[in-house]
Amino acid sequence: SKRLLPLSRxxxxxxxxxxxxxYTGSSELKVLxxxxxxxxxxxxxxxxxxxxxxxxxxxxAALIGEQLINDRRVIxxxxxxxxxxxxxxxxxxxxxxxxxxxxxxxxxxxxxRDLIPWEAELFRHKIKSIRLSExxxxxxxxxxxWNSVGQLADLYKQANLAFIGAGFGTGVxxxxxxxxxxxxxxxxxxxxxxxxxxELVDEDLSKVVNxxxxxxxxxxxxxxxISGLSMRIKKFTEARLxxxxxxxxxxxxxx
Numbered sequence: 001s002k003r004l005l006p007l008s009r010x011x012x013x014x015x016x017x018x019x020x021x022x023y024t025g026s027s028e029l030k031v032l033x034x035x036x037x038x039x040x041x042x043x044x045x046x047x048x049x050x051x052x053x054x055x056x057x058x059x060x061a062a063l064i065g066e067q068l069i070n071d072r073r074v075i076x077x078x079x080x081x082x083x084x085x086x087x088x089x090x091x092x093x094x095x096x097x098x099x100x101x102x103x104x105x106x107x108x109x110x111x112x113r114d115l116i117p118w119e120a121e122l123f124r125h126k127i128k129s130i131r132l133s134e135x136x137x138x139x140x141x142x143x144x145x146w147n148s149v150g151q152l153a154d155l156y157k158q159a160n161l162a163f164i165g166a167g168f169g170t171g172v173x174x175x176x177x178x179x180x181x182x183x184x185x186x187x188x189x190x191x192x193x194x195x196x197x198x199e200l201v202d203e204d205l206s207k208v209v210n211x212x213x214x215x216x217x218x219x220x221x222x223x224x225x226i227s228g229l230s231m232r233i234k235k236f237t238e239a240r241l242x243x244x245x246x247x248x249x250x251x252x253x254x255x
Contacts, residue, residue, distance in 0.1 A: 064144075081108050086121075188209065
């Protein structure tokens with residue numbers, strides 16, 4: 001962390017002197033924080049799991065109509081960016097399942113300049129696609145470009161597999177949203193900015209891919225393997241819920 005560089009460390013140590021207590025998400029983060037802060041440090045877990053879980057409990061909608069799924073495997077490509085393009089599209093083209101999969105590509109940004117490169121690359125690989133905004137003209141295209149914002153976290157509810165974007169660029173985006181629905185996910189090699197991504201990889205619950213070939217193998221994963229992995233991810237997320245309650249119980253005791 002840049003906070004631990006000499007000049008930055010002194011500034012941050014000065015700021016931390018005004019803090020009475022720190023709750024943190026993991027033992028690894030506690031060790032890092034101890035270099036800046038000499039007060040009480042307690043590991044309670046990551047409250048982001050509680051936040052995403054709460055949203056999942058409220059998510060009753062099926063954003064993808066059953067007539068679109070039509071008994072196909074649903075793969076969500078969430079928060080993808082330009083650096084994912086040359087891996088994701090060739091992987092879809094190499095997939096052996098073909099007509100048995102509905103691919104939903106959810107770009108991080110939905111401007112024309114962000115959508116058109118994906119559509120052009122899909123066209124170059126002879127893969128038909130349609131935008132969500134044109135779904136009333138749907139003709140069994142295997143790829144839906146989800147050009148609507150704010151729905152990704154809820155889309156994972158209907159996913160069998162997921163690919164999380166930006167792991168070939170600035171760093172992978174949130175892996176928690178897919179994990180809370182027990183969806184096995186893959187992403188690029190730059191994931192060390194997220195503690196939960198590191199944990200999922202270390203416990204062999206998510207897949208790091210470095211090429212379109214590796215991603216294609218992941219997309220074609222056997223259903224029995226998907227089910228087994230989903231059960232393990234469910235146990236992983238359930239074990240990490242409750243950080244918010246722990247903080248509230250300590251800061252605002254009932255007695």
